[in-house]
Amino acid sequence: MAGLSPPGVLFAVLGLAAIFAPFMTLAANRIVAGEGRALWTLAAPQITGPGIALMLLGLALGLPAARPFLRIAGAALGLAGLVWLLVLGASSLLAEAGDYARVSPAAGFWFLLVVFALMMADALSALSPGPAARAGLLVLVIALVGALLWSGALSNLSIAQEFASRKNAFYTASLRHLGLAFGSLLAAAVIGLPLGVLSHRNAGLRRALLPVLSFLQTIPSLAMFGIMIPVLSWLSGVIPGARAIGIAGIGFAPAFLALTLYSLLPVVANVLAGLRTAPAATLEAARGMGMTWRQRLTRVELPLGLPVVLSGLRIVLVQNIGLAVIAGLIGGGGYGTFVFQGLNQTAGDLILLGALPTVALALVSAIAMDILVELTTPRTEREE
Amino acid sequence: MSRSGMIRAACVALLLALVLRPHWFTPVFAPFAPAGGPVIYERASILSLSLSHLGLVALASGLATLVAVGLAILVTRPAGAAFLPLSRTITNIGQTFPPVAVLALAVPALGFGAGPTLVALFLYGLLPIFETAIAGLSTLPPATMEAARGIGLTRWQRLIRVELPLALPVILTGIRLSVVIAIGTATVGSTVAARTLGEVIIAGLLTSNTAFVLQGGVIVGLFAVLVYDALSLLETALTRRLGRQSAGAEA
Known part of the structure; x- marks a missing residue:
């Protein structure tokens, strides 16, 4: 097992566990406590399947110790899967619920987000990028997050509705x-x-x-x-x-x-x-x-x-x-x-x-x- | 008694009086209270607030010490070396999280009260202790380590009898920093209904009663200064004892 990255193994174990935690919550309105929904109950399998597959692939790519670029790619794939599930899961949950219903990301989402972000950080620290490369990466991440927020893909989420009203x-x-x-x-x-x-x-x-x-x-x-x-x-x-x-x-x-x-x-x-x-x-x-x-x-x-x-x-x-x-x-x-x-x-x-x-x-x-x-x-x- | 000893004794006496006999200070704080308003906080006893404040800090700092030192031991062993960069990243990022934000984010998951405060204080306490524990455990004199190996101590014995005692003064510096930060940060816990001395300050903020703000602030500040001082004394004593021991060993 010498070729495995020990943190990568830890991420894989934690990530697999987090997949079974409630991914989103669906609440009848803004104030009441919501009910947790597991990943595979968000939407039809043909919608959730690709997202879950992306995350599993990401966790697997995080394993080889000698390939930091592969681990970075794995973390990026995992994050992409996470966003895919969040966007499509939110719209499908809202479609089946009432007018005042609110959907929010739950523990599973936040946990997976942390796992993939740390996986990215760990792989990057192995490459020890110089200041210019780090600045470039920072700008890239801000641009990507900004584009995601700007696109309105997340506007179904409860926090986006709080934002829209103020x-x-x-x-x-x-x-x-x-x-x-x-x-x-x-x-x-x-x-x-x-x-x-x-x-x-x-x-x-x-x-x-x-x-x-x-x-x-x-x-x-x-x-x-x-x-x-x-x-x-x-x-x-x-x-x-x-x-x-x-x-x-x-x-x-x-x-x-x-x-x-x-x-x-x-x-x-x-x-x-x-x-x-x-x-x-x-x-x-x-x-x-x-x-x-x-x-x-x-x-x-x-x-x-x-x-x-x-x-x-x-x-x-x-x-x-x-x-x-x-x-x-x-x-x-x-x-x-x-x-x-x-x-x-x-x-x-x-x-x-x-x-x-x-x-x-x-x-x-x-x-x-x-x-x-x-x-x-x-x-x-x-x-x- | 030396001058610093007298200042210390005066601070302890002042703090005890503020906590046990708050009414003695009515004339001191009266000019800051609104006309006709209460001068001394009375909705809860200052003693019980202080105890619960210090209890929260002690629990959170104790847990943070256990986890941070445990992690530091783990990542300074050959088997855990792969986790060193990751654990650095985590504690660094943890430190940039604003305490109020951590408190607020923990409320939906843990409800109002002591829970979110404990989590925030714990996360905040980790970094200083972890950093100093790593520094202490990785800068041991090579000759001493060689000698410990030479007299046939196992890894475990080396850790318990040599590495940890030698690193202790450095680790204590981290604990001191972390505890003092926690004493101040715990006041913010009262915004999510934890029972701390922050309750007095917040009551003052909400009713624009500066007397309450001062009363709470002075007590928390004195606690912070005295705990800082006590831990510094402990640290000096330990360093001196270690110095004498190693000097004795060399002689």
Whole structure:
């Protein structure tokens, strides 16, 4: 059995088990709990057959250890089978049900999706693609998912109906979520970079600053958002004109401020760590060449420390995309609005409408930032 | 008593007072409460919320430690080496999942309450512990390992008597990180009706009562700081003991 990939065997076993789990649920309306339907009960065998065959073939192709390309092809076939079953299964289930019926993917679908996605990731990591190849793949996957959503093939699913009934709210929430996450990242970078550089040069400032920032980090995220509300409503009352530029106790401003404060520690700490990566000999050489400290900073220390600084920004971005969901609790908008509405109405698909884009955004940002970090890493280090 | 020891004792005393005698703090929080509104949270006892908060964190972190260390042992053995890239991928991806999203996604499957919170805290705790356990188990001094093999220890004995004790301080760093993250994240669990100190903060958010927000926030923050501190002390003590042992062995 030497030719078998051990993870491939694991995927095959898990995948086969998941095929027997309920693949979709059919509910009489939006709120009631649905009944689970197994794969082969979704539609006529001539419709489900090809999909199941594709997935089995995919699991089988994942087995040979020495052929990562074959395993990638297997994962792609499996994902294709999964989408085939989801699209055709949804329309056939709806055809036999009432007007208000809702269909959603169930445990079996999600499980198989995870199995094939991990199979793809495992095979890809065996090839260890460079940053350009990874960026290309990321764009390809986004384009494929985008095309699938755009085509309307999934419009029978319950989550798509939740989307259709609040399209405009969804676009507003998306903009707001992106604004919160990227805006606070930008603000943290603008404040944190100079703070990091200054405290790199000044040990006294460093000793005073780091405990304060660590303290900010220990405040639970919920409380941080809550504390910002009175602080900002006080500010908007005291500072003339503050209200006119959108500083108010609830909404965007407190969420933005809370996220920015949270981001300062990782930014400053990583700037400090990054500036320390320049070897002493290199700095000595720079000093010997007669560079001023500003030249040493911009031409030696910052370029050498850039990957570390960027990985700090990666931590902040992923963290803020997740924390921005909490803004939904204090009227700050974003995808959290749907998550908390869904929790209140116990409407699972509305929760999904908020949670899935958040997860996707976090994943894409993490992968994109990893690629950036690798691109900025000096070539000699990468080859080691 | 040293200065850090005094600060520590003061923090413990403050925390105990906040948890056991919340009413003592009425004058402190009163300026932040809305006019005529309640100052101190009374719908549940702070003590029982704290215990249930810490219980959730302890259970989730305990499970995460068992699974993460177990996985790390597995993938650092020759038989499990093929799973190393896969387990890295899984824990990395797991970490990018936003905690609130995990909580919300777990609700349809597990219902409201402690279940989804446990799942989210568990998933979130895995990565730091797994990463440090791998680092600890794969960077053991080769001479020590050679000596262990030389005196005829079996694989199992080497793992239990040499590798795990040597890796323990490093693994503890991961556990400390993971527990502190869990203490903060558990507050979010109250959005899905888990009984944690987040309940106090959320009650404050919903009734725009900053006194509640501060009360809950200060208690959770103090718990996080003190647990972090206690685990750091444990780590230092262990490292020192290990250092003395290996120094003694060399002498």
